[in-house]
Amino acid sequence: xxxxxxxxxxxxxxxxxxxxxxxxxxxxxxIVSADAERRSSITAFEELRAEQKAFGKRxxxxxxxxxxxxxxxxxxxxxxxKAAEAASDEAKGRLDGLQRRFPNLIEDGVPAGGEDDFSTxxxxxxxxxxxxxxxxxxxxxxxxxxxxxxxxxxxAKVSGSRFYFLKGVGARLELALMQMGLDLALKNxxxxxxxxxxxxxxxxxxxxxxxxHDDEIYKLERDDLYLVGTSEVALAGYHADEILELGEExxxxxxxxxxxxxxxxxxxxxxxxxxxxxxxxxxEMFIYTSPEKAAEEHARLLDWEEQMLAMVELPYxxxxxxxxxxxxxxxxxxxxxxxxxxxETYRELTSTSNCTTFQARRLxxxxxxxxxxxSKGGTRMVATLNGTLATTRxxxxxxxxxxxxxxxxxxxxxxxxxxxxxxxxxVL
RNA sequence: GGAGACGUGCCAGAGCGGCCGAAUGGACUUCACUGCUAAUGAAGGGUCCGGCGAAAGUCGGACCGGGGGUUCAAAUCCCCCCGUCUCCGCCA
Numbered sequence: 001x002x003x004x005x006x007x008x009x010x011x012x013x014x015x016x017x018x019x020x021x022x023x024x025x026x027x028x029x030x031i032v033s034a035d036a037e038r039r040s041s042i043t044a045f046e047e048l049r050a051e052q053k054a055f056g057k058r059x060x061x062x063x064x065x066x067x068x069x070x071x072x073x074x075x076x077x078x079x080x081x082k083a084a085e086a087a088s089d090e091a092k093g094r095l096d097g098l099q100r101r102f103p104n105l106i107e108d109g110v111p112a113g114g115e116d117d118f119s120t121x122x123x124x125x126x127x128x129x130x131x132x133x134x135x136x137x138x139x140x141x142x143x144x145x146x147x148x149x150x151x152x153x154x155x156a157k158v159s160g161s162r163f164y165f166l167k168g169v170g171a172r173l174e175l176a177l178m179q180m181g182l183d184l185a186l187k188n189x190x191x192x193x194x195x196x197x198x199x200x201x202x203x204x205x206x207x208x209x210x211x212x213h214d215d216e217i218y219k220l221e222r223d224d225l226y227l228v229g230t231s232e233v234a235l236a237g238y239h240a241d242e243i244l245e246l247g248e249e250x251x252x253x254x255x256x257x258x259x260x261x262x263x264x265x266x267x268x269x270x271x272x273x274x275x276x277x278x279x280x281x282x283x284e285m286f287i288y289t290s291p292e293k294a295a296e297e298h299a300r301l302l303d304w305e306e307q308m309l310a311m312v313e314l315p316y317x318x319x320x321x322x323x324x325x326x327x328x329x330x331x332x333x334x335x336x337x338x339x340x341x342x343x344e345t346y347r348e349l350t351s352t353s354n355c356t357t358f359q360a361r362r363l364x365x366x367x368x369x370x371x372x373x374x375s376k377g378g379t380r381m382v383a384t385l386n387g388t389l390a391t392t393r394x395x396x397x398x399x400x401x402x403x404x405x406x407x408x409x410x411x412x413x414x415x416x417x418x419x420x421x422x423x424x425x426x427v428l
Numbered sequence: 429g430g431a432g433a434c435g436u437g438c439c440a441g442a443g444c445g446g447c448c449g450a451a452u453g454g455a456c457u458u459c460a461c462u463g464c465u466a467a468u469g470a471a472g473g474g475u476c477c478g479g480c481g482a483a484a485g486u487c488g489g490a491c492c493g494g495g496g497g498u499u500c501a502a503a504u505c506c507c508c509c510c511g512u513c514u515c516c517g518c519c520a
Contacts, residue, residue, distance in 0.1 A: 038478095039477095039478070039479095042477070042478055042479095043478060043479065043488095043489095045478095046477090046489045047479095049489060049490090050489070055500075055501090056500070056501050057446075059500060059501075060446040060501080061446090070500080074501085077500080078499090078500050092477095200510090243475085366475095
């Protein structure tokens with residue numbers, strides 16, 4: 001949720017943000033008037049309520065006929081209080097509804113427009129020239145089958161389309177990648193977390209997902225639970241309704257979990273291989289920090305992602321996602337996209353978002369701040385950020401970019417220790 | 429799956445339907461005392477929302493797991509949900 005007070009003081013900022021997103025600008029005006037209504041209805045209710053409480057004391061003190069007399073008098077007042085409270089609850093509800101629909105205020109510098117309006121921050125590495133190497137690149141599935149790493153057919157037999165088995169070196173490669181990511185995280189002060197993958201609706205909503213309308217989310221109707229699409233959900237919910245003692249250093253978690261996505265709107269897209277699947281594993285970074293440190297922490301997250309890409313020796317580019325493609329919670333988002341030779345394009349491997357105080361406000365996660373004069377201090381919303389360290393999809397880029405003419409795959413040096421020193425994934 | 433107990437402030441733990449934002453301990457902060465630590469004495473605390481105020485503040489409202497209800501009035505009575513614990517059964 002956005003900060004309504006901030007919106008009221010800076011409506012122009014929010015209008016501009018909505019415009020850049022291609023979202024509804026009139027929401028700004030609607031929130032301003034809904035808040036005015038809320039305030040006046042609260043004042044009306046509170047005055048009546050104070051009167052009722054004062055009356056209550058007289059009733060308690062009185063007895064006999066006098067008490068009966070007072071009781072008769074106060075009945076009408078009680079009805080008025082009820083009505084005023086209902087009106088004020090309704091006004092609060094209206095504002096809350098608008099607030100929930102309003103996406104995060106974008107950060108300065110985010111390119112305006114939709115999916116294709118991203119700006120490229122940088123391009124790293126050299127795209128491999130397979131014609132110079134004298135052979136035609138095989139796609140990741142063909143390689144995966146040659147080296148016994150991926151079995152899509154049996155995945156479909158057991159679970160349906162977009163399911164797969166990773167076996168043999170495929171299973172080992174995924175684990176190796178995740179472990180390497182975890183080691184990088186540990187080296188940088190992250191606390192490793194194995195998180196729940198089924199969460200309650202409030203947790204899902206709190207993170208910014210709409211369980212009612214989001215077709216991407218698997219729902220377990222009988223139990224009113226939802227399968228997470230990323231451990232971000234569990235890690236954001238982890239500190240819900242808490243007041244954190246954030247020191248100088250942010251709290252950094254590295255969440256390891258399986259992720260589930262329905263891919264409802266993507267029928268026919270990426271149907272081959274493991275590019276787009278219903279279930280995959282992911283190592284996710286999640287940060288709680290002070291609002292003023294959020295942007296610099298965002299840069300750090302991006303840097304760690306790039307370190308991972310460097311370790312697996314992939315050519316990639318970094319894009320600054322356009323406003324319209326940010327989603328509800330992000331104020332800014334950088335994606336790292338690796339080159340996929342057989343698609344002759346860059347595909348997303350990591351994504352890091354700065355959600356500023358947006359998620360924290362909905363989840364009610366605050367920090368204790370020290371007052372200027374010393375140790376007292378109030379509370380304020382924290383900022384949250386997230387970013388990807390590794391996912392199953394990375395196998396696609398690794399297999400394709402490091403393949404040999406016979407279908408075997410060279411293991412990047414940094415990954416070899418995690419595969420027991422294996423230098424090549426051989427054809428079976 | 430069956431039976432039961434419980435959910436109060438940072439923690440422990442009281443709380444007849446009105447005098448309860450809430451006793452009492454402990455922890456914590458500040459002050460005093462002691463050469464330091466400890467001990468002792470005194471004082472002080474939550475969160476959110478609204479009004480007024482430049483601010484410190486001040487006045488008012490809400491919050492005793494969550495949501496409904498009964499009542500002039502609910503931490504206290506009733507219902508539903510969530511969670512924790514104990515016993516039995518079942519499964520691994």
